[in-house]
Amino acid sequence: MTGPLQGIRVIDMTSVAMGPYATQIMGDMGADVVKVESPEGDVFRYAAPAKHTGMGAAFINFNRNKRSVVLDLKKPDDVQSLLALIPEADVLVYNVRPRSMKKLGLDFDTLQALNPRLIYCGAYGFSEKGRYAGRPAFDDIIQAMSGLASVQTNPVTNEPAYVNTILADKTAGLTVAYSVAMALFERERSGKGQSIEVPMFETMVSFGMLEHLAGSTFEPAEGPMGYQRLMSKWRRPYRTADGFIALMPYTTAQWQRFFRLADRPDVAEDPRFMDPSQRSQHINTLYGMLADVVALKPTAQWLELLASADIPHSEVFSLDTVVADPHLADVGLVQQQEHPTEGPLKTIGIPVTFSRTPGSIRRLAPNLGEQTAAEIAQDWAANKAMRTD
Known part of the structure; x- marks a missing residue:
């Protein structure tokens, strides 16, 4: 194993894109990531295309460098299996609603009592401090609410539009990754864990308004919102x-x-x-x-x-042209891998390089329930020397 997060143990209770992207980055950087899934599995497993049911392309591309454990958290015994992992974990990332986590006995206060050094990160739609707390949210909803769809308005039809990538999910995922890394750094000084909240809505408003607050930055306003260069109807290929x-x-x-x-x-x-x-x-x-x-x-x-x-x-590159770009071939970003069950795969490598502790792709996306919680607990107990603390 290599990477700046070598020895860090992450429990990943997330699905779809935001959380899995964050935990995949941690895995790429050396962390041991255990993905906890329901018996049905992450819903992204079933997004087409796929060779085999439960191993869709999008799931594969968001979940390398992880192990999969199936736990039905409606069952007390399975909750206990998860709790048994907490004392040896460094990070828990979840996108279950906080109220549900508390109901399961997986709230921060309960888990901190088991492991005072635990970094506990919730990634969901809206901050628990506001009136939108608990509302369901997906990328399209957050693009619309954050103003992003509005600034994409077609100048001819005057219709708002979504960016054709799950930008809110991935931006929030990056925010989770750097927030956890910062908390781990602070823990080296204080010896204490902490709770982190990464809400998609607030993250994307912050992300978009840096330039688009524009004239409204000033009191009184010096002009309308919207960075004019970006809003020009002529700004396009x-x-x-x-x-x-x-x-x-x-x-x-x-x-x-x-x-x-x-x-x-x-x-x-x-x-x-x-x-x-x-x-x-x-x-x-x-x-x-x-x-x-x-x-x-x-x-x-x-x-x-x-x-x-x-x-x-x-x-203006097409998607096919991007993947075949000679510069990307020079740096090895587009790679060929052999998956144990899915066969030959094209995968996008790690874009960031470290001179001394490079990240690596050590395992490809797991099939559902490849490991058990008991196996993980035994492995972690037997390898305490790998911990960075």
Whole structure:
């Protein structure tokens, strides 16, 4: 085993995407992650496509570096089996509603009595401190409530839209991962565990409003909400004479070089666009000009011109193109693995590198109930020397 979290033991009582993404990151970084599932298993197991029932592609991609234990927490004996793991655990992550955890006898106060060093992290829709506590939440709901769907509004149809990835789930999952890591760091100083709450709604409002609070940052407001550059109807992949490119001159020098390439020296010297403050006020006009200019030349010519002028740009990759990208091949991010039951798999590796304690993929996603709680308890008891404390 390698990784900065080597020896850390994580009980993962989460399903679908937010929690599993967080605990997979911990597993990639060396933690021993035990996924506790109901007899039916994580519902994400059944998301198509799949070769075998219960091992869907999305589940596989969110649950490597874990072991699976089946416990029916409606049964007192199975609750006791889980409680038996707590004294040797470092972290428990759950997305069950806190009231349900308390009803099961798995609340923080009860578990802290068994293990004062336990990091106890709840990841769910809304903070328990507000009126939305306990409401069900999924990625689409949080995208809508956080304002994210609103800022994706189509300028032609005036209809809000979701981002076509489970952005709220994964952003909250990243927040869980760094929050737990910080709590583990603090524990090294204090010797004490603590309870953490990571609510999706509040996390995504914080995430989105950093730039979109905009003029409302000030009292009284200095303008509307919404970062104007991002809200421009022209901000999109630009149509060339035969396709599309992504293009983003940002500094004054880059804008001047672009319009000189486009044989528009008049725009390159226009005072509205040369000062960053002025440019931000006329960004919609500027992006409109850019769109008109880009449409006049084919993609290959633009790629050559923009590269020679050192202006940020890219082709617009399809998902297939991304996976086949030669740079990603250079760094080994897209990997081929052999799963014990699912056969050859394409998997996305670990994007972060550590010079001394690199993460690793040690096991692929588990089948439901590959281990038992008793086996885990015996393993942890026999390997106390692996603990970092």
